[in-house]
Amino acid sequence: xxxxxxxxxxxxxVLVMIVFGAGKLPQVGSALGSGLKNFKKGMREGVEExxxxxxxxxxxx
Numbered sequence: 001x002x003x004x005x006x007x008x009x010x011x012x013x014v015l016v017m018i019v020f021g022a023g024k025l026p027q028v029g030s031a032l033g034s035g036l037k038n039f040k041k042g043m044r045e046g047v048e049e050x051x052x053x054x055x056x057x058x059x060x061x
Contacts, residue, residue, distance in 0.1 A: 004012075020028050 016028065017025065
């Protein structure tokens, strides 16, 4: 996953737990998941909108 090994992932997890605390970890994960979901939705809508604009601008023969 992104070229990160097990050791790097563990170090990141420990740093996140130190910064946010174990109690806030579910909230952080939920916010991260929601952000990724919204990003993917925005990307799909952008591609769809570009496809529509491309079809409108196509010259008809």
